Amino acid sequence: MMKDCLQFLIEPAKKLKIRLKESRKRVRHEKKEPLVESQLFIMELARELNKICQRSNVLSHIWTSEDIWPAAVCRDFITEWAAVLEERVQPRIILSDHHYEKPEKKDWKGHLLCMLEAGGECDMGPHKRTIMDWIWWIKSRPQPTVWPGEPVLMMLDDLEFQWKRGRLPNMLSAMELVMLAVLNADSPVKEDVTKQWLVRKQRSQRTDAVRYIPHGVWNWICDAAEDVTLDSDSANADLIISSDEKRMRCGSERRDVPQCQRRFDGWWCAAGHEGYTSGRHYWEVEVGERDWRLGVAKASAVRQGFRSLNTDTGYLSLRLERGTDLKALTVPATPLSQSSVPRKVGVYLDYEQGQLSFYDVEKRSHLYTFNDKFNETLYPVFGTVEMVKDLVIRPPNVRQPCLCPGTCLWN
Numbered sequence: 001m002m003k004d005c006l007q008f009l010i011e012p013a014k015k016l017k018i019r020l021k022e023s024r025k026r027v028r029h030e031k032k033e034p035l036v037e038s039q040l041f042i043m044e045l046a047r048e049l050n051k052i053c054q055r056s057n058v059l060s061h062i063w064t065s066e067d068i069w070p071a072a073v074c075r076d077f078i079t080e081w082a083a084v085l086e087e088r089v090q091p092r093i094i095l096s097d098h099h100y101e102k103p104e105k106k107d108w109k110g111h112l113l114c115m116l117e118a119g120g121e122c123d124m125g126p127h128k129r130t131i132m133d134w135i136w137w138i139k140s141r142p143q144p145t146v147w148p149g150e151p152v153l154m155m156l157d158d159l160e161f162q163w164k165r166g167r168l169p170n171m172l173s174a175m176e177l178v179m180l181a182v183l184n185a186d187s188p189v190k191e192d193v194t195k196q197w198l199v200r201k202q203r204s205q206r207t208d209a210v211r212y213i214p215h216g217v218w219n220w221i222c223d224a225a226e227d228v229t230l231d232s233d234s235a236n237a238d239l240i241i242s243s244d245e246k247r248m249r250c251g252s253e254r255r256d257v258p259q260c261q262r263r264f265d266g267w268w269c270a271a272g273h274e275g276y277t278s279g280r281h282y283w284e285v286e287v288g289e290r291d292w293r294l295g296v297a298k299a300s301a302v303r304q305g306f307r308s309l310n311t312d313t314g315y316l317s318l319r320l321e322r323g324t325d326l327k328a329l330t331v332p333a334t335p336l337s338q339s340s341v342p343r344k345v346g347v348y349l350d351y352e353q354g355q356l357s358f359y360d361v362e363k364r365s366h367l368y369t370f371n372d373k374f375n376e377t378l379y380p381v382f383g384t385v386e387m388v389k390d391l392v393i394r395p396p397n398v399r400q401p402c403l404c405p406g407t408c409l410w411n
Helices: 002-032 037-052 057-063 071-088 108-118 121-140 150-164 172-183 193-204 215-222
Strands: 239-241 247-250 269-271 280-286 292-298 315-321 325-328 344-350 355-360 365-371 378-384 391-393
Touching (some): 037 057, 037 071, 037 121, 037 172, 057 150, 057 172, 071 121, 150 172, 150 193, 193 365, 315 378, 325 365, 378 391
Antiparallel strands (some): 239 247, 247 391, 280 344, 280 391, 292 315, 292 378, 315 325, 344 355, 355 365
16 A cells, blocks of 8 residues: 555656656757847847947847847838838938848749848848948937936836836837837927827727736726716617616616617627717727627717627727627727626727727726728717626726836736
C-alpha cells in the first residue's frame, strides 16, 4: 500500500519535470529566432523617439527588447504611420542624405521568392524611409527636444503601469501617443493629444481599437455623461418601464397602449427621450445576461415591424444573443470577442467626429466603434427580452471604481 502511495506521488512529479524541460527548450528556441527587419526598425524608431521626447523613457521597454511586437503588427504600424506622415508633414521635410539602399532589380520570380522569405519586408523600404526622414528632420531642428505635456506623461505612465500588470498586450499604444505628441509639438493650435489618440485609434480599428482606456481619456469620456431616460411612448407594449424611466424588462402580459409613429411594435425596444444633433454624449447601462441591444437610432429609422435593426435600416447598435453571441449589427454582422461578455456597457457618442463607441465599463476596455457621418438626430435605443433582470440606465454621476491599487494618482 505504501509503495502504491509513493508511486502515486512520484508520477505527477515526473510529468511536471518533463513539462519543465519542454518549456525550457521552447524558451531557448524562441530566443534564438531572429527578429525580422520591421521589428528591428520599430526598436530603432523607439530609440530615436526616446532621444527626441523628454521623459519618454517608457519607450525603453521597446528598444531594449522587453516588449517585441509580432512582425505583422510591426508592418501594419509602419505602413499606417508612413501614410499619416505623408499626409501631415511630408511637404516640409527636407530629405536627408541618408537613404536606404535601393534593392537590385529582380525578375518576378526573384521578387516573389524575396517576398515569401521575408514576409513582405521587401515592400517596407519606402514606408520606413518616410518615417526616418521625418525623424531626421525633427532632430535637425535647432531645438529638437520635445516636451510632451503633463497629460501625455501621465497617460504614458498609466499605459506602462497597466502593461507591466498584463492588462495591455504591448506598448504599441504608448508608441503611437509619443508620435502624436511629436507631431503636435509645434502646432499653432494646441489640441489635446490624448483625445486625438483615442479618436484616431477608434477610426482606424473599429474592434478592440485599444483594449485598455487610460485614466485621463476615460475621465474625459465620462465627463460627457448624460442623464438619459426612457421614452415610455416609444416602448414596445410588452415592456414594463419603471416610474423613473431608468429601468425596463419584459412583462408577462401585453399592455394596452396607444399606437404612435415612434413606438416599437415589433422588437422589444425603447428609445431615449432626448435626441442628439451635436456634441459629445455618454451613458452607461447595466445589461442582462442573455439578450440585449444598445446603441442609437437615426430619426429616419423605422420602428414598426421586425425589420433587422442594423446599419442599413438606420440603427448603430450592439446585440447579445443566447448569452454568448456578441456582435455589432453591421451588414453583415461583425462578431465581437466572446471571451468576456460585458455586464455594464458604456456608450459614447461624438457627433462631430462621427463616432459611436462601446466600452466594457468594469474592465475599462473598448468593444467596438461605428464610424459614420451624422446628419440627422440620433436617439439612444435599448432592447431586452429578459423578464427577471432589469436593463438599467445608470445615473450620470456614478462612476466605476478606479482600477488602481490604493489611491489613484490620475483622478
